[in-house]
Every structure is written in structure tokens, then in C-alpha cells.
Amino acid sequence: MTGATTHMTLSGHFTYFIMVFLMIAGLFIVISRSNLIKKLVGLGIFQTSVYLLYIAPGKLIGGTAPILSDAFTVYSNPLPHVLILTAIVVGVATLALGLALVVRIREAYDTIEEDEILERDLKPEGDGKTK
Amino acid sequence: MNLAPHLPALQVVIPLIAAPLTVLLRRRSVAFGVALAASWAAFVISILLWMQVAQSGTISYAIGSWPAPWGIEYRVDRLNSFVLVLVSGIAALVLPYSRASIEAEVSPQQHYLFYTMFVLCLTGLLGITITGDAFNIFVFLEVSSLSTYVLIALGRDRRALFAGYQYLLMGSIGATFLVIGIGLLYLMTGTLNLDDMGQRIASVQGTRPILAALAFITVGVSLKLALFPLHQWLPNAYTFAPSAVSAFLAATATKVAVYVLLRFYFTVFGESAVFAKLPMEEMMLLLALAGMFAASTLAIFQTDLKRLFAYSSVAQIGYIILGMSFDSVSGLTASIVHLFNHGVTKGAIFMLLGCVTLGMGGTSLARIQGLGKRMPLTSFGIVVGGLSLMGVPGTAGFISKWYLLLAALEKGQWWLVFAIVLSSLLAAAYVWRFVEAAYFREPRKDTENVAAMPWLMSIPTAILVIAIVYFGLDTSFTIGTATDAAASLIRGRP
Numbered sequence: 001m002t003g004a005t006t007h008m009t010l011s012g013h014f015t016y017f018i019m020v021f022l023m024i025a026g027l028f029i030v031i032s033r034s035n036l037i038k039k040l041v042g043l044g045i046f047q048t049s050v051y052l053l054y055i056a057p058g059k060l061i062g063g064t065a066p067i068l069s070d071a072f073t074v075y076s077n078p079l080p081h082v083l084i085l086t087a088i089v090v091g092v093a094t095l096a097l098g099l100a101l102v103v104r105i106r107e108a109y110d111t112i113e114e115d116e117i118l119e120r121d122l123k124p125e126g127d128g129k130t131k
Numbered sequence: 132m133n134l135a136p137h138l139p140a141l142q143v144v145i146p147l148i149a150a151p152l153t154v155l156l157r158r159r160s161v162a163f164g165v166a167l168a169a170s171w172a173a174f175v176i177s178i179l180l181w182m183q184v185a186q187s188g189t190i191s192y193a194i195g196s197w198p199a200p201w202g203i204e205y206r207v208d209r210l211n212s213f214v215l216v217l218v219s220g221i222a223a224l225v226l227p228y229s230r231a232s233i234e235a236e237v238s239p240q241q242h243y244l245f246y247t248m249f250v251l252c253l254t255g256l257l258g259i260t261i262t263g264d265a266f267n268i269f270v271f272l273e274v275s276s277l278s279t280y281v282l283i284a285l286g287r288d289r290r291a292l293f294a295g296y297q298y299l300l301m302g303s304i305g306a307t308f309l310v311i312g313i314g315l316l317y318l319m320t321g322t323l324n325l326d327d328m329g330q331r332i333a334s335v336q337g338t339r340p341i342l343a344a345l346a347f348i349t350v351g352v353s354l355k356l357a358l359f360p361l362h363q364w365l366p367n368a369y370t371f372a373p374s375a376v377s378a379f380l381a382a383t384a385t386k387v388a389v390y391v392l393l394r395f396y397f398t399v400f401g402e403s404a405v406f407a408k409l410p411m412e413e414m415m416l417l418l419a420l421a422g423m424f425a426a427s428t429l430a431i432f433q434t435d436l437k438r439l440f441a442y443s444s445v446a447q448i449g450y451i452i453l454g455m456s457f458d459s460v461s462g463l464t465a466s467i468v469h470l471f472n473h474g475v476t477k478g479a480i481f482m483l484l485g486c487v488t489l490g491m492g493g494t495s496l497a498r499i500q501g502l503g504k505r506m507p508l509t510s511f512g513i514v515v516g517g518l519s520l521m522g523v524p525g526t527a528g529f530i531s532k533w534y535l536l537l538a539a540l541e542k543g544q545w546w547l548v549f550a551i552v553l554s555s556l557l558a559a560a561y562v563w564r565f566v567e568a569a570y571f572r573e574p575r576k577d578t579e580n581v582a583a584m585p586w587l588m589s590i591p592t593a594i595l596v597i598a599i600v601y602f603g604l605d606t607s608f609t610i611g612t613a614t615d616a617a618a619s620l621i622r623g624r625p
Binding site: 023043046047053054057080082083086090093098101104107121 | 277281290293297303311314318
């Protein structure tokens with residue numbers, strides 16, 4: 001582990017660069033966009049970057065699934081895949097719930113732009129309006 | 132069949148099974164019955180677990196009989212058995228309360244779904260607390276978070292939808308940060324079991340991925356526990372959520388996040404490593420103080436009681452973090468006791484505010500004028516809660532502040548003693564805002580017809596208000612457990 005970190009190479013850390021790029025891009029979209037759907041897209045990209053963080057180090061080049069057989073000697077770790085399968089399900093659930101909330105927000109406010117929603121709530125007549 | 136050895140699993144499984152049952156049964160009174168039975172069962176189990184741990188030490192339970200470092204382990208020790216009692220106890224009180232409370236605040240066809248989300252949220256919170264597996268924490272965190280977003284969005288006001296959405300964004304970012312941190316720890320140690328991780332981390336201590344993991348976990352969990360600059364989601368969420376939801380969340384959700392932070396800092400990283408490598412002590416001290424002062428000051432200027440006490444929650448989280456930053460047994464004892472005492476206090480206050488919402492039709496300071504005349508008992512209860520927030524002797528809040536002061540003195544930080552007292556004065560100022568409106572203003576004409584409180588609401592609320600005073604007088608349960616828990620966390624020092 002320590003030997004690998006001393007030789008920082010672009011190719012050796014390729015997946016990490018991709019991961020960091022996706023992570024920052026996703027987070028940037030969440031913060032900078034006002035459109036609620038676009039924010040969820042950013043959130044999705046952000047969460048996807050984590051999948052890569054887990055899966056890439058678990059894969060050995062030439063490694064197979066851990067099947068006990070004389071033909072195979074190098075195995076990839078299956079655990080990260082299983083973990084990420086769970087994380088994907090969580091991501092899907094989050095996205096679904098987020099989109100459902102956006103639908104309800106659009107029904108209540110007639111817009112899905114964050115600044116317009118905040119503006120509408122500032123007006124006194126919008127204050128305390130029920131759904 | 133003897134169920135006793137399976138209590139750790141049942142703690143989580145019972146509410147988990149109750150959740151789909153409430154959906155299938157649909158009838159809201161049946162759903163209520165199922166949810167109530169599940170939450171009371173969870174409460175009884177948590178007390179049994181607490182007693183068992185107090186008698187015979189840490190319980191380790193292998194889920195599916197897969198032994199510990201490979202399989203998922205449920206691990207109950209002094210610290211989390213204490214948090215389990217808090218979470219399930221509050222749930223057992225808030226659930227009967229919610230039946231009458233949501234009658235006025237949530238549309239009837241959604242009631243059975245409310246109970247589903249409530250027990251799911253309870254499942255998640257209990258799961259986070261009881262599990263000894265890092266990835267399992269993330270899964271349960273999402274179970275509780277996703278149901279929380281729904282519960283918040285159920286609020287009557289349309290702003291509840293947007294509050295739920297904002298919390299969804301913030302909460303998901305926080306949980307993703309946490310899972311990045313756990314991923315980095317897993318890469319370096321090759322294990323997901325928290326205890327195992329704590330042992331293996333010694334060989335990679337101080338490497339950059341470990342420091343990055345520490346940073347990611349700190350930021351991610353701080354988002355969930357609403358540490359001062361990351362608290363933006365909290366005031367809206369607590370204000371617009373249905374009253375029963377505010378009460379449950381204010382008393383449990385942020386407290387469980389504090390527990391997660393304690394668990395990672397002390398069991399996994401080993402606190403000496405956390406505090407030696409980085410200026411964590413100073414950083415946490417700074418954020419805690421910023422939260423205590425800024426959030427308390429913001430609370431003074433609020434015009435709605437729910438929002439006022441939501442900001443107060445952010446300030447009180449500051450005290451808990453302050454205790455952690457001392458990195459000593461007495462500091463941690465103060466944190467853990469305050470975690471419990473503040474949970475009880477805030478739970479009571481938000482339940483009382485739910486009564487106010489029902490009786491007076493709202494919680495804005497303008498509307499509750501003359502509350503002392505209209506609803507004397509409720510009003511008195513809020514004053515008791517307020518006194519506990521200030522830390523007046525005879526209330527639970529005093530006990531935790533006293534221990535915090537002792538911990539500060541032990542460190543020789545005299546100026547911190549003044550800071551704690553000064554921030555208590557700020558608490559006095561925002562509680563005074565309520566007292567002034569409730570007792571020194573004439574009641575408004577349109578609040579003449581105060582609805583009678585259903586007993587399902589008043590009794591659980593009263594129990595919790597009495598608990599504030601009880602835990603301020605008899606501290607054998609709280610201090611006893613917290614001291615043991617703090618000592619066991621610190622003993623992990625290499």
C-alpha cells in the first residue's frame with residue numbers, strides 16, 4: 001500500500017482522477033444550479049463517483065470472481081460490488097423520492113426554480129399557504 | 132424458544148417488520164396499533180438490553196451467525212444501549228401522541244403511511260445505533276433519512292415540501308461523504324467491522340487516505356448532526372414538519388448522528404490519533420462556540436416558536452461538541468449526558484408546541500400571546516423546558532452543563548466557564564421571548580376557543596416534562612451510564 005502511494009502516476013491513479021472529477025462536478029451542480037431537477041442530476045453524479053471509489057480498487061487485472069477451482073489463482077474482491085449494489089439501491093430511492101418531492105413542489109408553487117420558490121414564500125400572501 | 136439472546140436483532144427487526152405491515156393493513160387505527168406495539172416492544176427491548184449490558188458487559192451478536200469481522204455484528208455496549216433507550220423511549224411516547232396530533236396536521240388518507248414512515252425512521256435510528264459494521268451504519272442512516280424526508284414533507288404548509296427537498300439534498304451529501312470516508316477506511320484496513328477497524332488502523336495511522344477519511348466522515352456526520360455552519364437544513368425542517376415529527380427528530384435524529392461521530396472518533400480512529408495529527412480539538416472548540424453563540428443569538432430574533440427552538444437545538448449541539456473537544460472522560464461524560472438530557476428536553480418542548488399548534492392554531496409569537504391564560508399547563512411545561520435549556524438547577528439541563536463546567540475547569544480553561552455561562556444567558560434571552568408573549572401579553576380574540584387536549588397527547592407530553600425534572604434530580608441512570616460509556620471510549624487509547 002505504501003509503495004503504491006510513493007509513485008504517483010496518472011495511469012495508476014486514473015480511476016481516482018475520474019472519481020474526483022465526477023465528485024466535484026456533481027457537487028458543483030448541486031450548489032450552482034437553481035433548477036431542482038438539475039440539482040438532483042448533480043446529486044446523482046456525486047453519488048455515482050463513490051461507486052467508482054469502491055469498485056475500482058476491488059478489481060485485480062486478470063482476476064476472476066472468487067470461484068474455488070484449480071484454473072483460477074487470482075481473485076477480485078467481490079465485497080465492494082455487493083456494497084455498491086446496496087449503495088445503488090439507496091441512490092435510486094433517493095432520486096425517486098427527490099423527484100416525487102419536485103412533482104409536489106411544482107404542484108404547490110407552480111415552479112421548480114429555487115430562487116422563484118424562495119421569492120414566492122417571501123410574499124406575505126404566500127405566507128402559511130397550505131398545499 | 133428463548134428470545135433473550137436475540138434481543139439485539141429483535142431491536143431492529145420488530146419495527147422493520149411493522150413498517151410493511153402498516154402499509155398492508157391500511158386501516159389507520161390498525162396501522163396505529165401495529166406501530167404502537169412495535170415502538171413499545173422496541174422500548175422494552177432497549178431497556179432489557181441496557182440492563183443486560185450493565186450487568187454482564189458488552190453484547191456481541193452475529194447476524195445470520197456469520198462470525199464478527201466477516202459478518203455483520205450488532206454490538207451493544209454502555210454507550211449505545213443508552214442511546215437506544217433514548218431513541219426508543221422517545222418513539223414510544225411520540226407515537227401515541229402523534230395519533231391525535233396528525234389528526235389536525237396531516238390529511239387522513241396519509242395517516243397509515245405516516246405510521247409506516249415513523250417506524251421506518253425508528254428502525255433506521257435504532258439500526259445506526261446498534262450496529263457494529265461501518266457500511267451498515269450508512270444503510271441504516273439512509274433508511275432513517277429517506278423516511279425523515281417524507282415525514283417532513285407531510286407538513287401542512289407548502290414550505291414543508293421545500294424543507295424536505297432541501298434536507299434531502301443536504302442529507303444525501305452528508306451520507307455520501309460518510310460513505311466516501313468509510314470507503315477510504317475500508318481500502319486501508321480491509322475490514323468494515325468498527326472494532327476490527329479500530330485495531331487494524333494502527334498500522335496505517337497517519338497516512339493520507341486515513342486523514343482524508345477522517346475529514347470526510349467529520350463533514351458528513353456534521354451535516355447530519357447540524358453542527359453550526361452545516362445546520363442550514365434544520366430550522367426549516369423542524370419548523371414545517373408536523374409537530375409529532377419535529378418532536379421525534381429534535382429528540383433523536385441529531386443525537387444519533389452525534390453517537391456516530393463519537394463511535395468513529397473514539398472506537399475507530401482512536402481519539403489520541405484524531406486529536407494529535409490535526410488541530411481537531413481547536414477546530415471543534417471553535418465550531419462549538421460559534422454554534423453556541425451564533426445560533427442562540429439567531430434564536431432570539433425568531434418570530435415563530437418552532438423556529439426559535441430549532442435554532443436553540445443547533446446551539447445545544449454546540450455544547451455536546453464542546454464536551455467532545457475536551458478529549459477527556461469528564462468532557463465525554465458531559466457530552467453523552469447532554470445528548471440524553473437535551474433529547475428529553477427538546478422532545479418535551481416540541482411535543483408541547485404541538486399541543487400549542489392544536490390549541491391556538493399556530494406557534495408564532497404573535498398568535499400565542501396570553502398562552503399562560505389560555506393553556507396554563509402547556510405554557511408552564513414550555514417554561515420548564517426553557518429552564519432546562521438555560522441550565523437552571525433542578526432540571527436535566529443543569530446536570531449536563533454542570534459536568535461541562537467541571538470538564539472545562541479540569542482543563543484549566545477558565546474563559547470557557549464564562550463562555551458557557553454567557554451562552555446560557557443568551558438561552559435565557561430567547562426563553563424570555565416566549566415568557567413575555569405567554570404571560571405579559573393579553574390573549575388575542577381569535578384564540579378564545581382553545582381545543583381540549585386529547586389525553587393521548589397530554590399524557591405522553593406530561594411524562595416527558597416530568598422526565599426533565601426527574602433527570603435533573605436523580606442522575607444515577609444518566610450520569611452512571613454516561614461515565615461508564617465515556618471511560619470505555621477513552622480506554623481505547625493506544
